[in-house]
Amino acid sequence: MSAISVGLLGFGTVGKGVYETINKHQGRLQAILGKQVKVSAILVKNVDKHDLPDKDVLLTDDFQKIIELPKLDVVIDAIVGKEPGYTYLRQAVTRGCHVITANKEMFAHHGSELKTLAKEHNVSLGFEATVGGGIPIIQTLKQLLNANKIERIEGILNGTSNFILTSMREEKLSFETALKIAQEKGYAEADPENDIEGYDAFYKAVVLSELVFGKTPEWEKSTRKGITDISIEQINIASSLGLRFKHVASLEKEKNEVRCTVKPVLVGESHPLYRVEGVQNAVSIDADIVGNISLQGPGAGMFPTASAIVEDLIHLGTNDFPAVFEEDEAEGIEGGLPVWALLGEADHAKLPEDFEILGRISSDAVIVKASEEAVDSLDDTTLIAYQILGDHGFAEVLAEQVQPV
Ligand SMILES: NC(=O)C1=CN([C@@H]2O[C@H](COP(=O)(O)OP(=O)(O)OC[C@H]3O[C@@H](n4cnc5c(N)ncnc54)[C@H](OP(=O)(O)O)[C@@H]3O)[C@@H](O)[C@H]2O)C=CC1
Numbered sequence: 018m019s020a021i022s023v024g025l026l027g028f029g030t031v032g033k034g035v036y037e038t039i040n041k042h043q044g045r046l047q048a049i050l051g052k053q054v055k056v057s058a059i060l061v062k063n064v065d066k067h068d069l070p071d072k073d074v075l076l077t078d079d080f081q082k083i084i085e086l087p088k089l090d091v092v093i094d095a096i097v098g099k100e101p102g103y104t105y106l107r108q109a110v111t112r113g114c115h116v117i118t119a120n121k122e123m124f125a126h127h128g129s130e131l132k133t134l135a136k137e138h139n140v141s142l143g144f145e146a147t148v149g150g151g152i153p154i155i156q157t158l159k160q161l162l163n164a165n166k167i168e169r170i171e172g173i174l175n176g177t178s179n180f181i182l183t184s185m186r187e188e189k190l191s192f193e194t195a196l197k198i199a200q201e202k203g204y205a206e207a208d209p210e211n212d213i214e215g216y217d218a219f220y221k222a223v224v225l226s227e228l229v230f231g232k233t234p235e236w237e238k239s240t241r242k243g244i245t246d247i248s249i250e251q252i253n254i255a256s257s258l259g260l261r262f263k264h265v266a267s268l269e270k271e272k273n274e275v276r277c278t279v280k281p282v283l284v285g286e287s288h289p290l291y292r293v294e295g296v297q298n299a300v301s302i303d304a305d306i307v308g309n310i311s312l313q314g315p316g317a318g319m320f321p322t323a324s325a326i327v328e329d330l331i332h333l334g335t336n337d338f339p340a341v342f343e344e345d346e347a348e349g350i351e352g353g354l355p356v357w358a359l360l361g362e363a364d365h366a367k368l369p370e371d372f373e374i375l376g377r378i379s380s381d382a383v384i385v386k387a388s389e390e391a392v393d394s395l396d397d398t399t400l401i402a403y404q405i406l407g408d409h410g411f412a413e414v415l416a417e418q419v420q421p422v
């Protein structure tokens with residue numbers, strides 16, 4: 018019986034993890050799939066960098082040699098950037114291969130075209146590894162979407178940023194040292210700006226939005242902020258208030274649009290993300306029938322990501338993109354004004370009248386209630402605003418504990 022022939026694009030952290038996992042768990046894969054799985058070819062940028070023990074695997078920097086293999090069943094994309102990944106996967110689908118991708122930048126930009134193409138060619142398209150590393154978030158959402166209507170998704174979607182923030186707080190590491198360790202551990206993107214400036218989490222939110230709401234958020238109207246402004250001093254002030262910095266992505270349907278926000282926020286002990294530390298990611302889903310579901314797990318790294326890809330391999334042949342219900346449009350979730358910690362030279366700050374001051378905590382922190390627009394237009398460069406997520410009562414209790422203004 019012939020084996021399932023795989024073309025693996027990329028042999029970095031993820032590619033190597035997939036190769037090793039397929040080889041190590043051959044017996045299990047064969048038992049489930051009824052066939053052996055064989056990595057027939059590997060695409061890299063620089064062939065000289067690599068030394069493969071298995072000499073009957075084609076190692077090449079030329080994708081054409083892979084796509085023209087006499088037998089090729091699955092192409093796994095673990096390379097970097099929108100291109101050439103998109104072009105390669107189009108060619109693979111057009112040839113009739115199933116495709117699996119970990120490349121969220123490419124998928125955030127071209128996922129919808131690839132889904133359509135995959136349907137036309139009756140092949141499956143796996144993208145579990147594009148969001149949340151090893152967390153089975155895509156399968157969970159596909160399962161949920163059959164009857165439930167999802168109202169909101171919120172979570173930590175970038176392992177590198179969470180690792181850096183945790184290491185700065187817990188280990189007192191500098192930003193640069195923490196990032197270097199995240200790179201050494203294989204968590205960071207090839208260009209780590211993607212992680213620390215919030216692009217990676219934003220791409221993941223785009224992938225979720227397409228799946229859940231059937232549309233991408235408007236890119237220009239979305240907020241995308243990274244963690245590069247956060248200093249050890251700010252982390253210490255937050256800690257003294259019982260708060261932790263978390264880099265949080267949220268998606269919400271507002272009337273006919275999807276609102277996407279990716280930014281650092283502050284959370285208190287009662288918030289579910291407070292204890293999500295290190296490379297862990299967590300996703301909280303609010304759906305109308307089931308209520309809230311929260312998933313947590315390793316958000317980056319070699320084997321968590323390989324796990325997501327190999328799980329996709331098991332689901333080959335199921336091209337199930339659930340229909341998204343468009344009737345009964347959500348009106349958007351009404352809420353009170355958000356609560357913010359303004360960190361910096363707080364004791365001299367003159368705040369506009371539309372800011373409700375809940376408490377002046379110290380010379381470098383003031384807690385306020387204000388609209389996002391009001392905070393965005395705050396004309397004081399000595400202050401940085403971080404939203405405090407969770408139960409607003411938290412901030413009010415806090416305000417009672419400190420000297421009122
Ligand atoms: N690291 C992680 O935890 C996760 C990563 N991902 C995604 O998986 C993908 C791979 O990530 P990762 O393994 O960390 O990245 P690495 O930088 O470790 O590896 C990238 C691999 O792709 C090859 N490559 C890059 N560009 C090209 C190209 N144009 N043509 C051919 N080969 C190319 C490189 O070749 P060479 O070795 O010769 O340089 C290398 O083998 C990315 O899209 C990333 O966003 C998704 C989830 C988690």
Ligand SMILES: N[C@@H](CC=O)C(=O)O
Nearest residue numbers: 175176177205206317
């Ligand atoms: N660089 C990413 C890798 C996984 O998607 C991250 O840190 O989350």
